Amino acid sequence: MRLRVDRERCIGAGMCALTAPEVFDQDADDGRVLLLDAEPSAVHRAAARMAVGVCPSGAITFNEPQSGGP
Amino acid sequence: MAESPHTVTTLPTTRQPGCPFDPPAELLDARRHGPISRYTHPGGRPGWLITGYDLVRSVLADPRFSSRKELMNVVDFELPPASPGEFLLTDEPQHSRYRKPLVGRFTVRRMRLLTERVEQVTAACLDAMEEAGPSADLVASFARPIPAVIICELLGVPYEERDSFQRQTEALMSGEPTEEELIAAYTAVQEYVARLVAAKRAHPTDDVLSELTDSDLTDEELQGVGLTLLAAGLDTTANMLSLGTFALLRNPAQLAALRADPALADRAVEELLRYLTVAKSFMRTALEDVELGGQTIEAGTTVVLSYHTANRDPERFADPQVLDIGRQSVGHLAFGHGIHQCLGQQLARVELRVALPALFDRFPALRLAVPPEEVELRPEFADIFGVKSLPVTWDEEES
Numbered sequence: 001m002r003l004r005v006d007r008e009r010c011i012g013a014g015m016c017a018l019t020a021p022e023v024f025d026q027d028a029d030d031g032r033v034l035l036l037d038a039e040p041s042a043v044h045r046a047a048a049r050m051a052v053g054v055c056p057s058g059a060i061t062f063n064e065p066q067s068g069g070p
Numbered sequence: 071m072a073e074s075p076h077t078v079t080t081l082p083t084t085r086q087p088g089c090p091f092d093p094p095a096e097l098l099d100a101r102r103h104g105p106i107s108r109y110t111h112p113g114g115r116p117g118w119l120i121t122g123y124d125l126v127r128s129v130l131a132d133p134r135f136s137s138r139k140e141l142m143n144v145v146d147f148e149l150p151p152a153s154p155g156e157f158l159l160t161d162e163p164q165h166s167r168y169r170k171p172l173v174g175r176f177t178v179r180r181m182r183l184l185t186e187r188v189e190q191v192t193a194a195c196l197d198a199m200e201e202a203g204p205s206a207d208l209v210a211s212f213a214r215p216i217p218a219v220i221i222c223e224l225l226g227v228p229y230e231e232r233d234s235f236q237r238q239t240e241a242l243m244s245g246e247p248t249e250e251e252l253i254a255a256y257t258a259v260q261e262y263v264a265r266l267v268a269a270k271r272a273h274p275t276d277d278v279l280s281e282l283t284d285s286d287l288t289d290e291e292l293q294g295v296g297l298t299l300l301a302a303g304l305d306t307t308a309n310m311l312s313l314g315t316f317a318l319l320r321n322p323a324q325l326a327a328l329r330a331d332p333a334l335a336d337r338a339v340e341e342l343l344r345y346l347t348v349a350k351s352f353m354r355t356a357l358e359d360v361e362l363g364g365q366t367i368e369a370g371t372t373v374v375l376s377y378h379t380a381n382r383d384p385e386r387f388a389d390p391q392v393l394d395i396g397r398q399s400v401g402h403l404a405f406g407h408g409i410h411q412c413l414g415q416q417l418a419r420v421e422l423r424v425a426l427p428a429l430f431d432r433f434p435a436l437r438l439a440v441p442p443e444e445v446e447l448r449p450e451f452a453d454i455f456g457v458k459s460l461p462v463t464w465d466e467e468e469s
Contacts, residue, residue: 012173030174
C-alpha cells in the first residue's frame, strides 16, 4: 500500500496519530498530519488502513498495489 | 427506493426506566424503520431525523450541509449568525480561521504530556473524597473538578481565580437554572473571559489563550473561542466521568474485566464513549437539494443527526446495546466526524484514561449509595446527557 496525505484538508484531529502511531504523527506546531512511512510494513498496514477510515476530513488516501506488490 | 419514510413527530424526552444508558425507545425504533425519518422541529419547521451510522457520518463529511447558525431552519424566525469565535456554528473558511491556530495545542502528543498532571489532580480529588467519606457525590467531588482544573490550566485561568470561575461555569452548566440565572452566569463568564483575554494580551503566559493572542484573531473572537473551549471541555468530560462510573458499576463483569487487565483501558474508554455518547445530537442544514437514503432533502432544510443512535446502529456495531469493553469501537461518532470533529478529543481521552481506573483502584468496593433508579438523570432536552448527581459509597477500612 502507498499512503498519501493532503495537509490542506487535514484538521488536526489526531485520529491517525492515535490509531497508527508508527505511520503518522502530528506537526508539533500546527497539529497537522505528518506521514512517517508512506509504505508501511505488513505489521502496520491494518492500523494504517483504519487510520484512513477514521480520518474525519478525508485527508489520507492510499493505493492498494496490484497483485504481486509489496 | 423512495418508500414513504417513517415519521417521528416529537423528539422523545425520556429514557427507559432501568436502562438510562440506552437512547429513548422511540429513537431506537426510528432506527429500526431505517436510517432516516421524517421529522418536524419543535419550532414547527419540517425536517429530517437521521439515526443510522453511515448516513450520519456521510452528512458530517458532506460540504453540502452547513453548520451555520443563521441557516438553521428550526423556528419561524431567523436566527442570528454565530458570535465571533463560536466556531462550531461556522463553515469554511471561517471555521479553519478559528480552528487552525488551536490544533497544534491539542495534538495526541501534547495531550499525553498532561497525563502526569491529570494523575495529580485526580489523586487530589480522591484524597479529598477519602477524607470526607465513606460516601460522596461523585459528580461534585470527582467528575466536575478534574476536567475543570485541567481546562483552566490549559486556558491559563490564574490559580487564585479558579474557584470563583469554577462556580460561575458550574452555574452555567449544571442543573436547570432559570433563564435569568442562565443569563447572569453567562454574562459573568463572558466578562471574566474578556478580562482574561485582555490580561493575556498585556502579559502573555504559557497557555492556549496567550498563544492565540499571536494569531490574527480579534479580542472579541478570542473571547468567543475561549468560551467555546470552556463549554466544550467542561461539561462533556464531566458527564463522561460520572456516567462512565455509573455504567461500569451497573456492569460489574465489565468492571472486573477492566480491573483484571489494565491494558484494556484504552478500549474501555472508546467503548464508553460509544455506549454513552453524551453529546447526543447535532444539526446541519442542506445548502442544496441532496438525495439521502432514498429521500430528497430540500435546500434549506435542517436535519437532526442522532449520534447516540448512530453509535447503537446494529449494522455498524454488533449487539450495540451491550457495553463490551473488549470490542473494537474505533470509528464511533461520540466526537463527531468531518471538519468539526472534536478539537479536544485527545484531552478527553487522557482524562478518562487516567481518572476512571484511578477511581476504581482507590475504592475497590465503590458502589451506588442509592438504588440505581433513584439516580437522577438530566432531562433528554439538555444538550449533554448525564446525571445530576451520583451518590456513591465504599467501605472505610479498605481505603
